Amino acid sequence: MVSALLIGLSFLTLLVQEPRAQGELQYAELGQCLLESGEVLENCRVAYRIFGELSSDSSNAVLFPTQFMGTSATVAPYIGADGLVDDAEHFVIAVDAFGNGVSSSPSNSSTQPGDSFPRLTIRDMVASQYRLVTEVLGLSSLRGVMGISMGGMQAFEWAVSHPGFAEKIVAIASSPRLASYDIVLWETVLRILSAYQECECQEAVSALMGIAFLTGSSPDYHARLTPRDSLPGIIGRMDSQMFAVPIAQNLAVQVRAMIGHNVAAPYDDSLEQAAARVKAKVLVIVTPEDHVVTPAPALEFAEVLGAEAIQLPNDCGHNGLRCDSEMLSQATQGFLADELGRKM
């Protein structure tokens, strides 16, 4: 009786269709997602949060995919009047990338859990987002796709795999395909994640935290701003983080997607051929001392595209977007607000 009542109430809720609160977590159930590898992601679920209102002509939607380890909740602080995109003007869809523990991931899949979760690509993430945007949200175009780091990799991929769908692409601290240094970094992370699955020991997680510290900002930055007496706190934080094996499996899914990321892969590995497909206006923003996603491939792609490239004038590195947050905010908001038809 009680369960029947609950089902009845739940049905009633569906009928009433109360408006969603701003930024509330929602799920698109996509059934099966066919992956680039030919494998199928079962019970394919894409989580997202909406900020702002869709304009009457549906022309103000901006998709904001998540960075590595990020969720649509961690994207939220970038949205607003002082952020990268203002939800007073835009209908912002913050979307959880596969493997982040909210959208389909090794940690939450009932049919393909853990190591049985299929390998997938940045292109697969983008394909699922295309279905979210078109099938679930009913949009036939986007004002923009923007992202930071792995989020920017998805933005670059949107530009190439769905030319003409988004008018503008913003890729921050990101890459159209990773440089050799970046790939060795992620291969190293992958091996520590694998060692962690064998030892389930604190040391492996501490090592990952150490690598995040070492690469997140440049050595020059640390030489200036990280005194030796701050070390006990830093080492203490390295050694106090911990996560369970399914989280390591989630991280590995995203790391492998980044290692394989290459917008040019379907086009003879040619950035020129990939660029020739792009119809969007593209803004590339990098920091010169980024030691996680090194800037050379993004700058090369910007040059091939004839796109605007901004090099933030700091040595804070990958974690240092806040070092020039005002400049960054003005650049992205100005770019999104800019009139169309000025593709260079």
Add this chain to the structure above:
Amino acid sequence: MVSALLIGLSFLTLLVQEPRAQGELQYAELGQCLLESGEVLENCRVAYRIFGELSSDSSNAVLFPTQFMGTSATVAPYIGADGLVDDAEHFVIAVDAFGNGVSSSPSNSSTQPGDSFPRLTIRDMVASQYRLVTEVLGLSSLRGVMGISMGGMQAFEWAVSHPGFAEKIVAIASSPRLASYDIVLWETVLRILSAYQECECQEAVSALMGIAFLTGSSPDYHARLTPRDSLPGIIGRMDSQMFAVPIAQNLAVQVRAMIGHNVAAPYDDSLEQAAARVKAKVLVIVTPEDHVVTPAPALEFAEVLGAEAIQLPNDCGHNGLRCDSEMLSQATQGFLADELGRKM
């Protein structure tokens, strides 16, 4: 009968005292080495190799301690007419640092093997070398002490703990005490070594190789000179290295010594007070983009000392001494040959 004969022959060999071949591995058996911690290193053994001839006034001896993971054999290529010190002019003592698997180490100690090997410091390495030089080789002064990386740390420590003993100190790609970035690097390595002891898995060793690649040269260097198509070879080499647990324990001994290294520790942590003790003429050589031993502390110490500091004009990083090998060779050989009495 046979064994008595062998003992007799061996005794005969000792009596004959054949001259040692150039660069032959020799051992100084120092009995007990009292360590800075108060612990005792039993069966304390320091290995070394001699290159060149001692001058009649014993004024041309140069001590060359080993770098991290290095041995007196790996120092040998730096000795010669085109090297850092010419054995046609100098009596070069290449000395194996504790923990390198040749001098006393967790891997070769019969009484304190593995994790029972005592923790020791760069100062302990230097104290053992002082005994080698004075007690075993009978020298009362040195023309110089020179070293690369951890070898240079020992050279810096020689300058402070034994002022006046060596006339000249050359520290290349090294540090009087590590910057915070460097310490986090070695703490990270230490945790991977520890995880390796738990899992004994290839992945942990591969991760160490990955970190060596990522930090050995700068990201800018890799962006220029490491194309994406070289990745299969790089990853293949990462995954084909392996070592046994006792080697991991050796490495940890040296890593801990570097983490604790601080020439100023006995002097209120003051580089100025440490510098005030130094009587040698000091030459500091760094590369600006060294991401293993970052150059700021060495440059600071050179400034306090009023010593000459050379910044090699390349971005090859810690592994890039060969990028300016001719300049390096001229600088060190010129410095060692230079007349005395010109301390700045």
